[in-house]
Amino acid sequence: MPRLTSLPIAAARWSARHPKRTIAAWFAFVALATALAFVIPVKETTDADYRIGESGRAHAMLADAGIDAPPMEHLLITAGQGRLDAAAATAAADEIAQRMSAVAGVQQVAPPVWSGDRTSALVSVVVDKAADPAALLSVTHAVAEAHRDLHIAQSGDLTVDAGIQGRVADDLHAAEFLSIPATLLLMLLAFGAVIAAGVPVLLAIGSVAATLGLSAPLSYLIHAEPTVGSLIVLVGMAVGVDYSLFYLKREREERAKGVTTPDAVAIAARTSGHAILVSGAAVMAAMSGLYVVGAATFSSLATGAIVVVAVAVLGSITVLPALLVQLGRWVDRPRLPLLWRLNARIGQGGISRRLIAPVLRHPVVSLVMALALAIPMAVSAAGISLHSANLSTLPPDIPAVATAHRIAEKFPSEGTNALVVVRAKAGQQQVVEARLRELSTRAAATPSFADLGIDPIKVSSDRSVTSVELAIPFSEQDSRTAEAIHLARTTLAPEALDGLGVDYAVGGWAAASLDFADRQSERLPWVIGFVLLLTLVMMVAAFRSVALALISAGLNLLSVGVAFGVLRWIFQDGHFSEQLDFTSPGFLIDWIPIFVMAILVGLSMDYHVFVLSRVREYAASGLPAREAVRQGISDTAGVVTSAAAVMVAVFSIFATLSMLEMKMMGVGLGVAILLDATVIRLVILPATLVLLGERTWRRARHGVDSAVAAQPGACAHPSAPAYATDREAICAAYASTAAGSATP
Secondary structure: OOOOOOHHHHHHHHHHHOHHHHHHHHHHHHHHHHHHHHHOOOOEOOHHHHOOHHHHHHHHHHHHHOOOOOOEEEEEEEEOOOOOOHHHHHHHHHHHHHHHHOOOOEEEEOOOEEOOOOOEEEEEEEEOOOOOHHHHHHHHHHHHHHOOOEEEEEEEHHHHHHHHHHHHHHHHHHHHHHHHHHHHHHHHHHHOEHHHHHHHHHHHHHHHHHHHHHHHHHOOOOOEOOOHHHHHHHHHHHHHHHHHHHHHHHHHHHHHOOOOHHHHHHHHHHHHHHHHHHHHHHHHHHHHHHHHHOOHHHHHHHHHHHHHHHHHHHHHHOHHHHHHHHHHHHHHOOEOHHHHHHHHHHOOOHHHHHHHHHHHHOHHHHHHHHHHHHHHHHHHHHHOOEEOOOHHHOOOOOHHHHHHHHHHHHOHHHOOEEEEEEEOOHHHHHHHHHHHHHHHHHHHOOOOOEOOOOOOEEEOOOOOEEEEEEEOOOOOOOHHHHHHHHHHHHHHHHHHOOOOOOEEEEEOHHHHHHHHHHHHHHHHHHHHHHHHHHHHHHHHHHHOOHHHHHHHHHHHHHHHHHHHHHHHHHHHOOOOHHHHOOOOOOOEEOHHHHHHHHHHHHHHHHHHHHHHHHHHHHHHOOOOHHHHHHHHHHHHHHHHHHHHHHHHHHHHHHHOOOOHHHHHHHHHHHHHHHHHHHHHHHHHHHHHHHHHHHHHHHHHHOOOHHHHOOOOOOOOOOOOOOOOOOHHHHHHHHHHHHHOOOOO
């Protein structure tokens, strides 16, 4: 057997020699890593992690001065029926103040504030960050029960966060509950045997569990975003099953040719194992591009994805070979008779050969037709509008969210706003305050702002920082809100503070969203360039072909464009909103497209590397280019289809969840993977390779023995490649090499 020098072969060799040790070590690793989640509390992102640009400077000045807004809870009092009774509402507000003051963590309860039309009263409660939302809600429910003629509801920083976290936890539980049986069912269809179907699923579950545990200590280096757990499940189940599927399919294919189990594992290690390493590295490289953005959300998601892919790769090249050697032919037991016979009747690449035949006969027509479908979808992505998640993107059936919508309608000061924050010497405070009051008056006189209704000025205890709040009478996603912030930054604030020599910045949540979008737009070209360049270099290193690397980059760009176009058409334009159960906010949540781009480039490389590796094997064995493409894609299309089906199934589950960003991510990735595995990998890729012809595989044909000599059974069984002109010499060389090598 040839000397085993590459990492996957070396790992398979050791694991195959020590299967029980390897399996025990893997389970110990998963158990210890999972235990970390119970021992180490996760360090979640804080407001400071999200500070970007001018809004970040404004919020930092407020926090440093101690006048950063503390958490607030608001209780909205309206009439149960008819007009609001002012006396009854006042009595309820007094009871709220009395009961809330006794709750731990409550700092202050403000007197009730009446809406302009006197149909609503609002009681604001200042609380500590450590206050228990459940304790606050219990008071609200008790007062509401005592005043049944009124409608009393609560919303605020703590209750909205609690509602979101609860919903995310429910969504994550639903995804876990549905994704595992769905994946197992697809594996049963792919293999027709219970053990073969269960092994990839168990390894994927182990990878996810281990990563969730490892995320706890890692969160102290890079704080964990609330949605990172959902991402780890999504990516971990997809790639974990895919990698095992690639490996297991190849091992079974070689055994079917008459190769012994140890030799079959060795062949799978050299071929599929190598493809797994390259694919995993491509996914991690693509995800590392998210660090270029320099935002907490992307850094956290990138870390979670990179770790779960690394763990999945580790399991695929270590414990999977050990399991296959230990199980032997028992991996195909117990068989499901109907599915087993169906798979046997279809055979290796039976369906794909029929599908790819017209593409190979008419590559130009096939390529033009496929591009005519994909390019318009990609071009439509140019009209994407981005905005951060806000009330309009949260599930309206969360009670605190529904109440927040009603509060924003009745009380503009609790809706969209901008903050002008000034840092100056204490002796300048009175002048600064006077200028800011003048600024507030001028702003309210423009169509872009409204009267706040309360004193807009806040001053720090040392009189060094002064802020003014400006109410914006539009929703956060309204284009007029961005215009209002731009007006404050370029005209109102500079004119009001001219000549004072002070440090100032315009912030607020709407401004923060605008700054985040600007940061993303500014760095998106760098992210795309980084990801494509890194994957380009990796493809050149893996296949020694610049042409293949350029084809890979082009297909990745096309896949990303199609994904963006689909996201815009569905979520921004609102198509299929009823079927997917969402209300279009008129934009895409700002972090979704760039994240989908990074993860899609990585995941699509799984198929790309796997397919090209097999085509290269046949090309290296001396097969003509067209025949190598036909045979290579036919052999791998079934595996790619099964792998894509797993990914699409997992992503589709996320499309059914209630959080809109999870829907966007699931639909975008699911549709893109489906098109990538069909239109791009079964039509555009083979058509392009056929048109390029022999030029693509010149280096593969140099040293033609690389594929044949890699296969222990290649010179022995009837299905050995017979296209190499010097096949006999290769087999003789292989035989002499095998005599001096150990079999794993």
